[in-house]
Amino acid sequence: MSMSDAPRGTAAGGREARDTATPPVIGWQDGAVVVLDQTQLPQHVVALTLRTVDELIDAVRRLAVRGAPVLGAAGALGVALAARQAQLGGWSATFLGEQVERLRAARPTAVDLGVGVSAVLPALRQGPEAARVSALAYLARVVEASHRIGERGADFVAEACGTGPLTVQTHCNTGALACVEWGTALGVIRSLHARHLMSRVIVDETRPLLQGARLTCWELGRAGIDYRLVCDGAGPFVLAREQVDAVVVGADRIAANGDTANKIGTFGLALAARHAGIPFVVAAPETTLDGSLPDGSAIPVESRSEDEVTHAGGRRVAPDDARALNYAFDITPAGLISAIVTDRRLITSPAGPSAW
Numbered sequence: 001m002s003m004s005d006a007p008r009g010t011a012a013g014g015r016e017a018r019d020t021a022t023p024p025v026i027g028w029q030d031g032a033v034v035v036l037d038q039t040q041l042p043q044h045v046v047a048l049t050l051r052t053v054d055e056l057i058d059a060v061r062r063l064a065v066r067g068a069p070v071l072g073a074a075g076a077l078g079v080a081l082a083a084r085q086a087q088l089g090g091w092s093a094t095f096l097g098e099q100v101e102r103l104r105a106a107r108p109t110a111v112d113l114g115v116g117v118s119a120v121l122p123a124l125r126q127g128p129e130a131a132r133v134s135a136l137a138y139l140a141r142v143v144e145a146s147h148r149i150g151e152r153g154a155d156f157v158a159e160a161c162g163t164g165p166l167t168v169q170t171h172c173n174t175g176a177l178a179c180v181e182w183g184t185a186l187g188v189i190r191s192l193h194a195r196h197l198m199s200r201v202i203v204d205e206t207r208p209l210l211q212g213a214r215l216t217c218w219e220l221g222r223a224g225i226d227y228r229l230v231c232d233g234a235g236p237f238v239l240a241r242e243q244v245d246a247v248v249v250g251a252d253r254i255a256a257n258g259d260t261a262n263k264i265g266t267f268g269l270a271l272a273a274r275h276a277g278i279p280f281v282v283a284a285p286e287t288t289l290d291g292s293l294p295d296g297s298a299i300p301v302e303s304r305s306e307d308e309v310t311h312a313g314g315r316r317v318a319p320d321d322a323r324a325l326n327y328a329f330d331i332t333p334a335g336l337i338s339a340i341v342t343d344r345r346l347i348t349s350p351a352g353p354s355a356w
């Protein structure tokens with residue numbers, strides 16, 4: 001992705017160091033994982049150089065690197081990083097295995113994080129170089145999947161909604177920042193735009209770190225796609241008032257029956273879409289399908305710090321004794337989902353993916 005009109009920089013271990021290199025969303029450089037620090041966008045384009053598994057886990061937990069497919073890439077590259085650290089530090093095989101499992105567990109809901117870790121494990125036995133090559137191959141597959149999802153999703157939305165111009169609502173950030181390139185839900189929107197079918201995107205601001213407001217608006221602006229930002233609470237009303245044609249969202253984990261975990265606020269949009277009689281589409285790579293879980297009740301839902309709800313702008317806004325529930329994700333029942341679009345297929349079965 002092009003970042004030519006924003007400040008740039010690199011940083012090591014979380015420290016900022018400005019230079020003129022264009023940071024990739026995620027990549028490998030000189031024995032380290034390099035990620036674009038998504039907590040600093042859109043004001044600053046700053047890369048983080050992560051040299052240890054601990055630094056990578058910290059970046060994942062504070063959402064400096066985020067979005068399910070990119071978390072998969074982080075898991076894959078993280079195994080290569082662990083292999084390198086093990087060689088340099090003389091780690092035992094047991095300790096190396098423990099560090100890899102810590103990485104897998106850094107965030108619980110996005111199944112792709114563990115998928116990326118598992119993809120590189122066979123190469124780990126052959127040493128750091130083999131792990132690096134395997135991780136980069138995984139990253140290339142993430143990119144390819146993202147483009148396929150965009151095209152297939154655009155086919156479905158165009159078929160379901162007509163030739164436009166279309167107003168599409170989306171939630172969170174599912175673009176290049178979450179997928180290395182193009183995007184899942186935002187990839188569908190990009191592909192519709194490339195076909196001259198898009199009118200406008202309604203962007204929900206998204207908790208906890210305003211991923212929609214900061215990241216999706218930034219990406220849409222760069223792509224030249226018209227959008228309007230709305231606060232999360234306004235989402236369902238705006239869907240009806242602005243005559244939205246379809247809702248397209250991403251996913252962090254899809255159970256065998258099609259119940260889908262995605263960013264908190266998605267469930268409400270799905271209810272609103274059903275009320276309005278418009279398609280509610282989930283766009284995700286095949287890797288996000290977790291056939292080991294029968295339904296959404298088994299999906300682990302991340303709960304984050306209460307401070308993200310009780311504080312705003314760096315200061316406490318709720319009373320000192322206020323307690324918060326800070327679920328990072330919700331589960332949308334399969335019955336509210338019109339279609340699941342993956343890089344391999346279109347699933348419209350009301351019985352869900354278990355009938356695939």
Ligand SMILES: CSC[C@@H](O)[C@@H](O)C(=O)COP(=O)(O)O
Nearest residue numbers: 066067068172174178250251263
């Ligand atoms: C293509 S990204 C799909 C999902 O990962 C996305 O919708 C989402 O919920 C991201 O949550 P985040 O907490 O920002 O990692």
